[in-house]
Amino acid sequence: MAASREVCEKVEDIAPLPPRSDQRRDRTAGFVIVGGGIAGVTCAEQLSALSPDDPVTLLSASPLIKSVTNFRQVGRALEEFDVEEKTTGALQKACPNVRVVHTQVRAADTDKHEVYTEDGETFPYTKLCICTGGQPKLITKDNPYVIGIRDTETVQHFQQKMANARRVVIVGNGGIALELVYEIEGCEVIWAIKDDSIGNTFFDRGAAEFFLPHLTAGKCEENKPLKRLKYTVTESSSDSPKKGDTAMGGALGPDWKDGWRMKGKHDQAAHRVQVEYQCEVQEVLTREEFTRTGQTAECFPGTSRAEEQNDDWPVYVLLTNKRLYGCDFVVSATGVVPSTGPFLHNDQFSVAPDGGLRVDDHMHTSVPDVYAAGDVCTASWEPAPQWFQMRLWSQARQMGSYAAKCMVADRDGEDIDMDFCFELFAHVTKFFNYKIVLLGRYNAQGLGKDYELLLRCTKGLEYVKVVLQAGRMQGAVLIGDTDLEETFENLIVNGMDLSPYGEDLLDPNIDIEDYFD
Ligand SMILES: Cc1cc2nc3c(=O)[nH]c(=O)nc-3n(C[C@H](O)[C@H](O)[C@H](O)COP(=O)(O)OP(=O)(O)OC[C@H]3O[C@@H](n4cnc5c(N)ncnc54)[C@H](O)[C@@H]3O)c2cc1C
Numbered sequence: 001m002a003a004s005r006e007v008c009e010k011v012e013d014i015a016p017l018p019p020r021s022d023q024r025r026d027r028t029a030g031f032v033i034v035g036g037g038i039a040g041v042t043c044a045e046q047l048s049a050l051s052p053d054d055p056v057t058l059l060s061a062s063p064l065i066k067s068v069t070n071f072r073q074v075g076r077a078l079e080e081f082d083v084e085e086k087t088t089g090a091l092q093k094a095c096p097n098v099r100v101v102h103t104q105v106r107a108a109d110t111d112k113h114e115v116y117t118e119d120g121e122t123f124p125y126t127k128l129c130i131c132t133g134g135q136p137k138l139i140t141k142d143n144p145y146v147i148g149i150r151d152t153e154t155v156q157h158f159q160q161k162m163a164n165a166r167r168v169v170i171v172g173n174g175g176i177a178l179e180l181v182y183e184i185e186g187c188e189v190i191w192a193i194k195d196d197s198i199g200n201t202f203f204d205r206g207a208a209e210f211f212l213p214h215l216t217a218g219k220c221e222e223n224k225p226l227k228r229l230k231y232t233v234t235e236s237s238s239d240s241p242k243k244g245d246t247a248m249g250g251a252l253g254p255d256w257k258d259g260w261r262m263k264g265k266h267d268q269a270a271h272r273v274q275v276e277y278q279c280e281v282q283e284v285l286t287r288e289e290f291t292r293t294g295q296t297a298e299c300f301p302g303t304s305r306a307e308e309q310n311d312d313w314p315v316y317v318l319l320t321n322k323r324l325y326g327c328d329f330v331v332s333a334t335g336v337v338p339s340t341g342p343f344l345h346n347d348q349f350s351v352a353p354d355g356g357l358r359v360d361d362h363m364h365t366s367v368p369d370v371y372a373a374g375d376v377c378t379a380s381w382e383p384a385p386q387w388f389q390m391r392l393w394s395q396a397r398q399m400g401s402y403a404a405k406c407m408v409a410d411r412d413g414e415d416i417d418m419d420f421c422f423e424l425f426a427h428v429t430k431f432f433n434y435k436i437v438l439l440g441r442y443n444a445q446g447l448g449k450d451y452e453l454l455l456r457c458t459k460g461l462e463y464v465k466v467v468l469q470a471g472r473m474q475g476a477v478l479i480g481d482t483d484l485e486e487t488f489e490n491l492i493v494n495g496m497d498l499s500p501y502g503e504d505l506l507d508p509n510i511d512i513e514d515y516f517d
């Protein structure tokens with residue numbers, strides 16, 4: 001499919017930046033990648049493997065780079081892996097033609113095929129891959145009491161605030177909010193969500209019901225974590241760039257909570273979560289602004305009015321349901337905005353409504369010789385029926401790897417088929433300490449009203465949901481150790497007519513694997 005040339009959104013008030021100096025590196029232009037997150041590093045590794053004699057330069061604003069280890073293909077599209085922070089030395093040792101430069105890119109001139117950095121250097125390229133990830137999309141800007149979580153630095157900031165916190169307001173109903181409400185202890189949590197059930201980015205109402213008891217029951221530690229990831233908290237090394245307002249470190253991922261203290265000021269470990277359904281934040285008020293309103297703040301359930309009035313909160317949050325809560329700080333877990341800043345000086349880029357650089361089915365942007373992968377891009381091809389983009393670690397890896405293959409194939413004038421991973425959406429993760437597998441159109445996304453659901457639920461143990469349309473499986477949610485993922489993945493991909501099997505499909509007494517062998 002040809003790249004879309006349509007420009008949906010232009011940054012017209014920013015003039016193209018010339019290089020700050022003529023400090024041009026004397027090196028043959030080769031592949032250049034911007035971003036040391038999972039997309040950029042995977043792209044560099046794959047380029048190195050496919051084209052070991054060509055120079056590959058990875059420009060990254062973060063001092064440590066992210067890398068996939070212990071990769072396991074657990075199905076046709078399902079994969080599990082650990083993520084490590086690597087030093088640049090380790091990457092360069094494994095991939096000798098890759099050079100990592102810690103620097104922040106500030107602009108690119110795609111006509112000249114050059115990238116310019118904050119420290120005044122110019123990097124020419126023959127093919128460029130933009131993997132600059134995203135930043136938290138906050139409900140308010142520049143409010144010290146409203147924070148987002150993205151990289152090691154922002155988690156440290158969150159942790160400092162947590163240490164003395166008595167109450168925190170969490171806004172958003174996606175991955176980060178789900179993880180925080182489970183992890184935070186010793187602190188009251190007001191969880192403000194737009195929807196009528198929790199976690200709707202990942203679950204339907206049934207699965208939300210399955211998890212509700214865990215909101216207040218506290219953490220269950222007996223299960224081993226699915227994946228382990230340890231982030232090293234480092235002071236910026238001398239060669240690391242000074243990060244500007246726009247470049248963040250690589251995004252966190254699986255098990256980012258491990259090793260971070262999420263305990264507030266109160267001694268008790270109990271979870272105290274109050275969910276405020278179907279509301280948004282109308283206003284965030286300072287204490288003085290709150291006093292001027294003359295309004296009375298809500299008490300936390302179980303807290304008496306007398307106790308509440310003694311609380312001198314630094315910030316107050318007015319919700320659209322007119323409830324007003326005092327708190328120590330607000331976490332805005334409200335999604336991601338792609339970090340496209342340095343590249344929009346050049347208004348040739350086609351930008352999707354969600355702010356991502358549009359890419360075609362070869363990960364190519366609308367600009368010649370420029371590719372993009374991971375959170376920064378928006379998949380703008382006609383997707384396979386059971387695949388859609390979600391800004392996830394797994395997709396960042398898959399896109400980074402596939403972009404590298406496309407860059408080499410394009411250079412060599414070869415054709416390349418799309419990777420199988422884009423045939424089926426598949427995500428393995430963990431919420432409330434349960435294994436979660438999401439396959440295909442797991443929430444019947446885009447199926448209209450013409451679909452049926454099969455459900456199997458054992459309270460506290462497992463929740464299985466299958467989405468069928470015209471007898472064919474379109475998606476599934478598997479919570480707990482169901483062992484159904486491989487079979488279901490095959491059934492979705494094969495498009496087999498399952499109408500003859502009816503509800504037997506989820507009969508726990510039938511070995512489904514044997515059934516379809
Ligand atoms: C708290 C949290 C938990 C998560 N948990 C999961 C999970 O359990 N499972 C899952 O699948 N996904 C998870 N995600 C999402 C996942 O982390 C991201 O989708 C993925 O890491 C995106 O990778 P990326 O390489 O595209 O971008 P990033 O990891 O954001 O990397 C971007 C890189 O670009 C660099 N950069 C940015 N601008 C510039 C510039 N101008 N010049 C030079 N370098 C620049 C940055 O420093 C960074 O190195 C989580 C995200 C967060 C924030």
Ligand SMILES: NC(=O)C1=CN([C@@H]2O[C@H](COP(=O)(O)OP(=O)(O)OC[C@H]3O[C@@H](n4cnc5c(N)ncnc54)[C@H](OP(=O)(O)O)[C@@H]3O)[C@@H](O)[C@H]2O)C=CC1
Pocket residue numbers: 139171172173174175176177179193194200201279280281332333334335336390391392429430
């Ligand atoms: N285990 C995993 O797989 C995890 C994955 N992640 C990933 O990390 C990234 C960041 O996570 P997160 O920030 O939770 O983003 P998500 O995209 O997962 O969720 C954002 C949530 O915030 C809601 N929202 C957006 N704007 C507002 C607003 N103004 N007021 C109230 N609610 C709002 C969204 O609702 P709506 O959709 O209706 O707009 C959605 O419920 C995501 O890409 C996520 O997928 C993060 C943690 C764990």
